[in-house]
Amino acid sequence: MTEHAVTTTSEHHAADIDKHVRIYITVFVALMALTIVTVAISRLHLREPVAVSVALLVAIVKGSLVASYFMHLISEKKLIYAVLVLTTIFFIVLLALPVVTHSDGFWIRE
Amino acid sequence: MDIPYTVEIRRDTGLTNGKIGIWLFLASEVMLFGALFATYILIRTGSHEWPRGDSILNVPLATFNTIVLISSSVTMVMAWASLMRGRFTTFRLYMASTVLLGGVFLTVKYFEYSHKFHDGLFPSTNNFLAIYFTLTGLHMLHVMGGMAVNAYFLGPGAKQWKTNPVWFTNRVENSGLFWHFVDLVWIFLFPTLYLL
Numbered sequence: 081m082t083e084h085a086v087t088t089t090s091e092h093h094a095a096d097i098d099k100h101v102r103i104y105i106t107v108f109v110a111l112m113a114l115t116i117v118t119v120a121i122s123r124l125h126l127r128e129p130v131a132v133s134v135a136l137l138v139a140i141v142k143g144s145l146v147a148s149y150f151m152h153l154i155s156e157k158k159l160i161y162a163v164l165v166l167t168t169i170f171f172i173v174l175l176a177l178p179v180v181t182h183s184d185g186f187w188i189r190e
Numbered sequence: 191m192d193i194p195y196t197v198e199i200r201r202d203t204g205l206t207n208g209k210i211g212i213w214l215f216l217a218s219e220v221m222l223f224g225a226l227f228a229t230y231i232l233i234r235t236g237s238h239e240w241p242r243g244d245s246i247l248n249v250p251l252a253t254f255n256t257i258v259l260i261s262s263s264v265t266m267v268m269a270w271a272s273l274m275r276g277r278f279t280t281f282r283l284y285m286a287s288t289v290l291l292g293g294v295f296l297t298v299k300y301f302e303y304s305h306k307f308h309d310g311l312f313p314s315t316n317n318f319l320a321i322y323f324t325l326t327g328l329h330m331l332h333v334m335g336g337m338a339v340n341a342y343f344l345g346p347g348a349k350q351w352k353t354n355p356v357w358f359t360n361r362v363e364n365s366g367l368f369w370h371f372v373d374l375v376w377i378f379l380f381p382t383l384y385l386l
Contacts, residue, residue, distance in 0.1 A: 171220055177228060
């Protein structure tokens with residue numbers, strides 16, 4: 081199989097890719113460190129609300145790193161941001177539904 | 191008829207069709223897993239008592255699997271970066287590592303599941319195990335799907351590098367977006383099921 085440089089329609093060029101690779105390695109190290117932090121915090125046996133908050137916070141940071149750098153969301157086109165904003169709104173509604181219904185919502189009373 | 195906008199950018203979207211397609215698909219995936227996370231919250235908050243994940247599940251194995259999946263995300267993005275640099279041999283190395291790490295993840299899950307079944311713990315045993323098997327089972331199917339696509343690009347699909355390297359690179363990038371999403375889901379599944 082031949083080796084030839086790709087000049088894609090994408091705005092990435094070889095020099096940029098080298099910079100990206102260094103960022104990928106940094107993100108990888110950060111994700112590993114945060115995985116250890118997640119497990120270490122769980123060993124502290126914090127009160128449930130605190131434990132849930134901290135665990136989700138760390139997961140959100142890790143998820144943001146993956147989405148921003150590995151999935152290149154940090155430099156994406158507006159249309160993709162628009163799709164994701166819409167998705168986030170529906171996702172929040174979806175997660176809020178059980179929380180709201182559990183908080184003594186009048187509409188679920190028999 | 192050729193598929194339009196696989197290489198050139200559509201003027202109205204500023205993207206290739208494949209890119210917008212995979213993101214729309216991932217948006218639907220967010221809602222699929224979101225529905226199951228909502229189910230988890232509903233079942234958990236509605237229960238009088240809920241076991242801590244680490245009292246039933248194997249945390250060291252799951253931690254190992256988290257490291258494996260994060261590593262596979264790095265090898266995936268490096269596979270794409272290799273193509274962008276025009277280094278096909280390096281691409282193959284990274285892509286093979288990605289598929290291999292996916293296999294390691296599934297093997298560990300196999301042992302985890304087998305151990306649970308051996309101990310008489312099934313999805314029907316209680317609500318915790320029901321949601322555990324549903325969420326991790328669905329996630330495993332996604333790992334298998336991602337591995338199949340990546341294996342295709344490593345094997346027969348790689349022929350496209352000779353004829354249309356730009357399209358091939360874009361396809362690998364889109365496959366990578368799916369793989370990173372699978373990693374992202376696990377990042378939330380791991381603390382939710384195993385540590386809380």
